[in-house]
Amino acid sequence: MKPNVITHEEFIYRQSEAFAQQKALDEQQWHKMYDHEECQLLSSINSLLGEHTTSAYTKLIELLRDPHLQNTYSDDEPIAYMLVLLNIYQYEKLYQVSHSVLEKGTSISELIAFFQNIKHLLWKIEFSDMQHSTAQHYGNTEEAELELFNYIECKHVSIIALRLFISFICVNPEKMLLYIANQYLDMGMLKHTYLLLEHYNENYPGNPDVEETLKMMTEQSI
Amino acid sequence: MNNQKFCFIMCSNNEQLTQEAISYIQRLEVPDEYTIEILTIQEATSMTSGYNEGMQASDAKYKIYLHQDVFILHSRFLFELLDIFSNEKVGMIGMVGVTKMPENGIMWYGHRIGQIYSNCVYETVCMKLDDATIPYQNVDAIDGLLMATQYDILWREDLLKQWDFYDASQSYEFRNAGYDVVVPYMEHPWVLHDDGFMKLQHYYENRLKFIEEYL
Numbered sequence: 001m002k003p004n005v006i007t008h009e010e011f012i013y014r015q016s017e018a019f020a021q022q023k024a025l026d027e028q029q030w031h032k033m034y035d036h037e038e039c040q041l042l043s044s045i046n047s048l049l050g051e052h053t054t055s056a057y058t059k060l061i062e063l064l065r066d067p068h069l070q071n072t073y074s075d076d077e078p079i080a081y082m083l084v085l086l087n088i089y090q091y092e093k094l095y096q097v098s099h100s101v102l103e104k105g106t107s108i109s110e111l112i113a114f115f116q117n118i119k120h121l122l123w124k125i126e127f128s129d130m131q132h133s134t135a136q137h138y139g140n141t142e143e144a145e146l147e148l149f150n151y152i153e154c155k156h157v158s159i160i161a162l163r164l165f166i167s168f169i170c171v172n173p174e175k176m177l178l179y180i181a182n183q184y185l186d187m188g189m190l191k192h193t194y195l196l197l198e199h200y201n202e203n204y205p206g207n208p209d210v211e212e213t214l215k216m217m218t219e220q221s222i
Numbered sequence: 223m224n225n226q227k228f229c230f231i232m233c234s235n236n237e238q239l240t241q242e243a244i245s246y247i248q249r250l251e252v253p254d255e256y257t258i259e260i261l262t263i264q265e266a267t268s269m270t271s272g273y274n275e276g277m278q279a280s281d282a283k284y285k286i287y288l289h290q291d292v293f294i295l296h297s298r299f300l301f302e303l304l305d306i307f308s309n310e311k312v313g314m315i316g317m318v319g320v321t322k323m324p325e326n327g328i329m330w331y332g333h334r335i336g337q338i339y340s341n342c343v344y345e346t347v348c349m350k351l352d353d354a355t356i357p358y359q360n361v362d363a364i365d366g367l368l369m370a371t372q373y374d375i376l377w378r379e380d381l382l383k384q385w386d387f388y389d390a391s392q393s394y395e396f397r398n399a400g401y402d403v404v405v406p407y408m409e410h411p412w413v414l415h416d417d418g419f420m421k422l423q424h425y426y427e428n429r430l431k432f433i434e435e436y437l
Contacts, residue, residue: 011331014324014328014331015324015325015326015328015331015332016324016325019326019331020328023426024429027422027423028426031423075419077418077419080343084343084344116238116239116242116416117238119416120242123293123414127295168343168344168345169341169346171339171346171347171348
């Protein structure tokens with residue numbers, strides 16, 4: 001986690017009544033200025049999602065590309081989820097994925113529910129690994145993996161989406177990318193393995209085993 | 223009062239999250255001769271009233287009040303609680319706490335100890351504040367994400383009628399009753415908080431109520 005470095009004076013100031021009163025005013029002001037716009041924004045997003053078409057998704061990207069909206073609402077939970085999902089969607093478009101992440105629902109709440117499912121499934125695997133817990137929690141990792149892979153298949157979740165979900169969701173995405181890639185390799189799903197390792201290599205370069213595997217797979221035209 | 227029973231109490235408005243939290247509770251190792259109970263309070267009008275409803279509905283000595291989006295990862299969590307609660311002066315245990323409450327009553331801005339995994343949509347991080355002393359450290363107040371008690375003290379639903387400052391208030395209620403409120407030393411976080419972003423619309427009005435009552 002990146003340290004949030006502040007001066008001692010700032011640390012003391014933030015404990016003061018004056019600071020709290022300023023924050024209260026800021027909060028009040030925000031709601032006065034943006035409550036109505038926020039409501040309209042959420043309504044527009046839901047309307048576009050409900051259309052369930054590529055052109056609607058394009059309009060959604062344009063809508064949320066607005067720097068004002070991004071600055072104002074990036075800490076607004078439904079908008080934050082949409083920003084992440086649109087990010088994933090744009091990558092999926094680059095790879096010409098046929099069942100995009102935005103098609104998993106027709107409203108913000110449906111997409112958040114889908115996102116939550118992915119989170120919960122990934123965490124079940126991540127936290128069954130000893131590296132994060134003093135005691136193993138989710139005893140049966142295989143069961144957790146099966147749940148995840150079944151969900152991915154059933155919901156047509158692309159590997160492009162999965163690798164990005166891992167980056168957003170996991171505490172240790174580097175390890176999880178490798179772990180999931182290995183599971184796909186064991187299952188003989190080489191294209192999935194390749195795409196995960198490709199993403200790993202872009203974000204965490206310098207792993208000779210990964211580089212070697214990617215080279216070999218490229219030579220075999222996987 | 224059943225001295226060998228744990229009750230998990232959650233105010234719930236999201237079935238998906240609640241079921242996930244319950245699935246983690248059901249995987250906890252339960253000490254021999256002990257039982258667990260899970261109560262979810264639907265349509266609570268405030269956290270304090272919801273928690274009072276849960277408290278009064280259970281005869282469990284040990285009550286764990288937690289948010290519906292908190293997942294307990296540490297399989298021996300209940301053993302840890304019993305260990306700490308063997309000191310009868312300890313009334314309440316939390317995962318994160320403030321060692322000295324700031325004058326403005328906002329515990330996030332004080333010196334905090336403890337650790338959790340926390341997700342805020344864009345990332346999941348290991349939020350490691352300062353370590354508590356071994357085996358645990360007294361604090362002025364604990365964060366409401368998880369609050370475990372071995373005594374029943376009514377939550378102040380007369381004072382706090384929404385979803386803020388119930389944690390700070392209850393911490394002070396316990397301390398005013400002569401009990402210690404503590405955060406344990408943890409090697410790794412014991413819980414994951416699928417937090418998202420907070421709504422602070424009524425936060426600051428409740429802050430004034432807290433300050434007037436306790437500071």
